[in-house]
Structures are given as C-alpha cells and as structure tokens.
Amino acid sequence: MSTISSLHIAFLGGGNMAQALALGLRAHVHSITIIEPLEDTRERIRVLMAPKASAQGASLQVVASAEVIEDKVPADWLVLAVKPQQIASALGGLSDATRRWLGAPPTLSILAGTTLATLSSLLGHARIVRAMPNTPALISEGMTALVASAEISTEQRIQAEALMRAVGQVQWVESEALLDAVTALSGSGPAYVFAFVEALVQAGERLGLPPHQAQMLASQTVKGAALMLSESGDLPSALRERVTSKGGTTAAALATLQDGGFNTLIERALRAAYQRSIEISQGA
Ligand SMILES: NC(=O)c1ccc[n+]([C@@H]2O[C@H](COP(=O)([O-])OP(=O)(O)OC[C@H]3O[C@@H](n4cnc5c(N)ncnc54)[C@H](OP(=O)(O)O)[C@@H]3O)[C@@H](O)[C@H]2O)c1
CATH class of the missing domain: 3.40.50.720 (NAD(P)-binding Rossmann-like Domain)
Known part of the structure; x- marks a missing residue:
C-alpha cells in the first residue's frame, strides 16, 4: 500500500x-x-x-x-x-x-x-x-x-x-462493456450463493434435520468450501472430482443436478442479470 x-x-x-x-x-x-x-x-x-x-x-x-x-x-x-x-x-x-x-x-x-x-x-x-x-x-x-x-x-x-x-x-x-458481465457474475453473485444456501437448508429440513442445524450445516459447508477453493489454489473442478467417488453419494447428487440442467440454469440466470445491467446503464 x-x-x-x-x-x-x-x-x-x-x-x-x-x-x-x-x-x-x-x-x-x-x-x-x-x-x-x-x-x-x-x-x-x-x-x-x-x-x-x-x-x-x-x-x-x-x-x-x-x-x-x-x-x-x-x-x-x-x-x-x-x-x-x-x-x-x-x-x-x-x-x-x-x-x-x-x-x-x-x-x-x-x-x-x-x-x-x-x-x-x-x-x-x-x-x-x-x-x-x-x-x-x-x-x-x-x-x-x-x-x-x-x-x-x-x-x-x-x-x-x-x-x-x-x-x-x-x-x-x-472494456467498460464487460462491467455488465462482472455485475452478472460477482456483483450479483453473493445473492446466488445465499439462494443456494437457502435451497440446501430447505432440502435438509425436508430430510428431517431441525432448521437451526440445517442452517448451520449449510452455512459452514459453503464457507469451508469457499476457503478451500481460495486457499488451495486448485480449480473447482479438481476439488469437485476429489470428493466425488464413483458410485458414491456426491456422484448421485451431482448427476441429479446435471440432469436438471444446473449449468444451463446458472448461465440463463447470469444472462438475465447481464441483460438487466445493460438496461439499467441505459436508464431503463
Ligand atoms: N452495497 C453494496 O454491496 C454495493 C455493491 C456494488 C456497488 N455499490 C454501489 O456503491 C454505492 C454506494 O452504496 P452504499 O451501499 O454505500 O449506499 P448508501 O449506504 O446508501 O450510501 C450512500 C450515501 O451517500 C449519501 N449522500 C446522498 N446524497 C449525498 C450528497 N449530496 N452528498 C454527499 N453524500 C450524499 C447518502 O446519504 P442519505 O442516507 O442521506 O441518502 C448515503 O449515506 C452505490 O452507488 C452502489 O451502486 C454498492
């Protein structure tokens, strides 16, 4: 500094x-x-x-x-x-x-x-x-x-x-035009993570966990995963593969996410934010 x-x-x-x-x-x-x-x-x-x-x-x-x-x-x-x-x-x-x-x-x-x-x-x-x-x-x-x-x-x-x-x-x-993509990814991104945690909590509760425990498990999981990502320097794909054993529980969940169009849905969400950012910059 x-x-x-x-x-x-x-x-x-x-x-x-x-x-x-x-x-x-x-x-x-x-x-x-x-x-x-x-x-x-x-x-x-x-x-x-x-x-x-x-x-x-x-x-x-x-x-x-x-x-x-x-x-x-x-x-x-x-x-x-x-x-x-x-x-x-x-x-x-x-x-x-x-x-x-x-x-x-x-x-x-x-x-x-x-x-x-x-x-x-x-x-x-x-x-x-x-x-x-x-x-x-x-x-x-x-x-x-x-x-x-x-x-x-x-x-x-x-x-x-x-x-x-x-x-x-x-x-x-x-270029300045890329700030709309930035807004869609990191600008609005924290809210996507919060929404993901909400979904984890809701699903955990439906599997029988008490609300406060589901909340704690979900929040600490996201915090721990984010710290692993930033501190290990590894790509997210490498970290994901390391915890996904063939035929295991994580593989079953990730296959379900992919079947449901997880990546496509995230891309659509970012495109919606991107479009809205352009509109807001233009005064709409
Ligand atoms: N918060 C975020 O996470 C975030 C993320 C990305 C970008 N930003 C951007 O950062 C900017 C500030 O956000 P913020 O969350 O800090 O908003 P904020 O808490 O509302 O701060 C704006 C401050 O400016 C004061 N102000 C209003 N008119 C003024 C004047 N004529 N002269 C001097 N000060 C005046 C406001 O006073 P009053 O309370 O009296 O109106 C208020 O205290 C925004 O433009 C936002 O787009 C924020």
Whole structure:
C-alpha cells in the first residue's frame, strides 16, 4: 500500500461502501475527508474511524457538505460513493469553487450502472476509474472489477487498484462493456450463493434435520468450501472430482443436478442479470 501512503482521499457519500473503504484505507493513506449529509451517519463514521485513525496516522474530516470545507486543497482522489440516483443532485447545485474543487482530482466511482460518459459529463472531466465492487467488500472480502478511461495514467491505475484492495481482491477488465458481465457474475453473485444456501437448508429440513442445524450445516459447508477453493489454489473442478467417488453419494447428487440442467440454469440466470445491467446503464 506504499503507493498510496501520501494520498488524501475525499469521499462523496459516507454510506456503507464508503465506510468499509475508509476503514480499510485508514492505516494506508495520509488523510480522508468524508462528505455525508446525514448527521447520524457522520456520527457513526466518527465512532467507527476516530480512535484508530489517530493511532495509525490518517487524519479524518467528516463534513455535511463540500461547501463547508474552507481549505479547498484538491484531494488526490475523489471517491463517488452515493447511490446512483443521487449523483446528479450531489454534484449539481454546488458553488463554482466547490465544483472546481470536486472536479479537480481523478475520480473513482463505485456507482453501479453509471457509465464513464455520464460521470464525465457530470464531473466536467474524464479522469475516471469505474469500480464494480460486491457486498462482501463490507467485510473486506469483496471482489472488485475496475475499468479506467483513457485519461487515467499508469500511476493513477496503480493507485486506484491499491485503494480498492482495501476491501478485497481486484481485477481490471478490458472494456467498460464487460462491467455488465462482472455485475452478472460477482456483483450479483453473493445473492446466488445465499439462494443456494437457502435451497440446501430447505432440502435438509425436508430430510428431517431441525432448521437451526440445517442452517448451520449449510452455512459452514459453503464457507469451508469457499476457503478451500481460495486457499488451495486448485480449480473447482479438481476439488469437485476429489470428493466425488464413483458410485458414491456426491456422484448421485451431482448427476441429479446435471440432469436438471444446473449449468444451463446458472448461465440463463447470469444472462438475465447481464441483460438487466445493460438496461439499467441505459436508464431503463
Ligand atoms: N452495497 C453494496 O454491496 C454495493 C455493491 C456494488 C456497488 N455499490 C454501489 O456503491 C454505492 C454506494 O452504496 P452504499 O451501499 O454505500 O449506499 P448508501 O449506504 O446508501 O450510501 C450512500 C450515501 O451517500 C449519501 N449522500 C446522498 N446524497 C449525498 C450528497 N449530496 N452528498 C454527499 N453524500 C450524499 C447518502 O446519504 P442519505 O442516507 O442521506 O441518502 C448515503 O449515506 C452505490 O452507488 C452502489 O451502486 C454498492
């Protein structure tokens, strides 16, 4: 994280994602400013961040509006972390000085479905990196895909990647269009896993297990399998084959899943999410 140790990061929006990012970054950047209109949320941020921020060096400023910041030294990065439907009003209606201040630094946007072109017209420049994180970022286990506009330098790419590493793993994609595929896979993916756990629990209960036990067995099984996958470095197919003895119980279950069109159904689900992501980006 040494590439970002001298940076000042400003967040527009201090909600769940901004809090997770700021918390992950507090030990690695020089200073953090969070602009958040809700007093309760500002107080939560101060409680969450203040003690450790002072112990670990990152200074923290939490304000209700960019207008009240007197010392308008441009941040090194502006992170857009409001809801997509809030961005136009958040950037509109500002004084010229504040607009210039917010428009000066390169910008990292985590807004789902808001394109580089839209962001560029709202910000008045095109030095933008778009990030598509997912919910496990809230516990620093996120999967974020990044895409940069042509105006972003190599050094800025390295910095943007280091910023998002504060909440998990990062991958660059070649083109903005691929963010719809990312949304379908890792963006919406945690919900597919939750739905899979629900189905396991329901089936376990129907086989006679008490609900709380079925829940525990299913959750820990998914957690353990996910950890094996990430820690072993083996392909999922190799891990699956290792636990599937010929004629055994796992083979019987997997054959049933395949007979029922499991892979085809997953592909159809991802295609539906992909299509919906395109529609949302186009304002539908
Ligand atoms: N959560 C996820 O798992 C996830 C995953 C992928 C992408 N994202 C993206 O991340 C972004 C943030 O999501 P989130 O879950 O963190 O949402 P959130 O908790 O609702 O955070 C947005 C925050 O921005 C504040 N805000 C509204 N207007 C503002 C303004 N004019 N100036 C400054 N701050 C303003 C909101 O305040 P109020 O409460 O007063 O409205 C709220 O605290 C979204 O664009 C979403 O698409 C989230």
